[in-house]
Amino acid sequence: MTSAAVSNPTLFFNGGILQGEGVEHATRRIKDLDNVFQDTKVFGKTDPETLVYEVSSFLPVAEGTPGGLYFGLTHIHPGKVGNEYFMTKGHFHALIDRAEYYWGIKGEGVLILMNENREVWAERMFPGSLHFIPGRVAHRVANTGSQLLSFGASWPADAGHNYEEIRKNGFARRLIDKNGIPTLI
Ligand SMILES: O=P(O)(O)OC[C@H]1O[C@](O)(CO)[C@@H](O)[C@@H]1O
Numbered sequence: 001m002t003s004a005a006v007s008n009p010t011l012f013f014n015g016g017i018l019q020g021e022g023v024e025h026a027t028r029r030i031k032d033l034d035n036v037f038q039d040t041k042v043f044g045k046t047d048p049e050t051l052v053y054e055v056s057s058f059l060p061v062a063e064g065t066p067g068g069l070y071f072g073l074t075h076i077h078p079g080k081v082g083n084e085y086f087m088t089k090g091h092f093h094a095l096i097d098r099a100e101y102y103w104g105i106k107g108e109g110v111l112i113l114m115n116e117n118r119e120v121w122a123e124r125m126f127p128g129s130l131h132f133i134p135g136r137v138a139h140r141v142a143n144t145g146s147q148l149l150s151f152g153a154s155w156p157a158d159a160g161h162n163y164e165e166i167r168k169n170g171f172a173r174r175l176i177d178k179n180g181i182p183t184l185i
Pocket residue numbers: 055057072073074088089090091100139140152153155161
């Protein structure tokens with residue numbers, strides 16, 4: 001029971017699923033991840049319908065609205081293409097100086113970061129890890145574990161996504177499974 005002044009929230013993430021009015025769901029399958037993985041031979045032989053990650057987002061204002069704030073919940077399935085872990089496409093922001101927060105909720109992963117000089121570094125992601133991604137830094141997440149990796153994200157509504165730069169030139173380093181150890185090469 002709540003009083004008139006104390007209402008229930010309108011958004012939830014129950015069991016990792018973002019629910020509420022205005023929540024949008026998207027899936028990324030192997031067929032959507034052209035140019036992401038290095039081993040094109042194995043990629044070509046992988047079932048194109050294989051689910052790699054799912055994103056649910058709450059986008060309360062139109063994209064581009066200054067001052068607006070977005071929320072996303074991403075689940076990356078465990079898996080590999082060759083020796084490379086299932087991962088997100090990765091992007092710079094279209095308004096490149098816009099920052100973002102990511103935080104680990106479930107599972108194990110690595111956040112891979114790259115600045116405009118193509119210098120790459122990475123942070124371990126785990127339940128409770130918090131990652132501040134400054135503006136001008138491209139970001140991508142890989143699931144390095146054997147379970148689902150779930151992470152939250154919040155970013156400005158006017159940030160936008162520049163996927164093209166990463167699609168064309170990739171990250172300068174790749175995260176691979178080297179004898180069972182996630183290694184940047
Ligand atoms: O947009 P990508 O690179 O596919 O990665 C997915 C995640 O990144 C976001 O685009 C936010 O940076 C979210 O929608 C989601 O959390």
